[in-house]
Amino acid sequence: MIVKMFGFAILVGCLFIVFEFESQSEATGIMRIFHWPAMVLTGIGPTALVFMCSEVRAFFQTIGFVFGRSAMKVKKKHDVELMLLQKISKDFYTQGPKVFETVQVKGLSAFIVKTIDRLSIRMPTPDVRELLQSECERVEHNMKNCVSVLGMGIKLTPSVGMLGTIMGMVNLLANMQDPSTIGSSMSLALLTTFFGLFFSMTVWTPLQAKVDRVMTAEIDAYEKTIRWLETLEKRKPATYFADAVNIKVIDAAPAGKK
Secondary structure (H helix, E strand, O other): OHHHHHHHHHHHHHHHHHHHHOOOOOOOHHHHHOOHHHHHHHHHHHHHHHHHHOOHHHHHHHHHHHOOOOHHHHHHHHHHHHHHHHHHHHHHHHHOHHHHHHOOOOOOOHHHHHHHHHHHOOOOHHHHHHHHHHHHHHHHHHHHHHHHHHHHHHHHHHHHHHHHHHHHHHHHHHOOOOHHHHHHHHHHHHHHHHHHHHHHHHHHHHHHHHHHHHHHHHHHHHHHHHHHHHHHHOOOOHHHHHHHHOOOOOOOOOOOOO
16 A cells, blocks of 8 residues: 555656746757656656556566666577477487486576476476476466556557646646646646657557566577477477577487487
8 A cells, every 4th residue: 555655656746846846947949849847747656556557576577677688688698508408318318317417507598407407307397398388388388477567658658748738738727817827727738748648659558568578588598498398298309399499409319228
């Protein structure tokens, strides 16, 4: 509740700024478009609303993904890890399960490290695969929540802009007898709508697209690792896995050879 009240206080603060400073923009010419009270309302206000309407954990997870690695970097990292897994397959067919004990896991993704650790203690491969599948589903659920949080921002930002438009029109109608206030009130009414649409299209939408691409790359890595475990379980050649996930083929021993 305290967290929700904090978000509500931020929103009220944005409305207060608009109410108090709407007529204090002295910019001329094209600089008039940078109406800072309207930018504060449509830039910070939707974030406060999203904070109020979403789970705190999902909100901060979303921030982590937004400022985290790009989908391309995630994919490159996982491609390197998949090549390592293919090499492990080759060694597994020649050296047996003890190969997992010698794998250098430093710098690898957490789920890869846990998978190697489980195999190194001779946990049955089907059990390792089931655990990884469960983790994949959990990660996908969390990332979909993050995408939903950003989707909420896309929807709410134009609404907050309309709120500013209503405030500007109310102020305009309340002060019709004073022509000097008409310009500032109309400016607020139109610019909050403009910035609401602008921030929705240029900030929230690209951020949602980024998180969606990162989610796709992460889930793809999980699924390919699960496929790798299936090849070990069925004792298929290491080249089978390389062909299936489209990575560089490392010469491998035939299936079943120890």
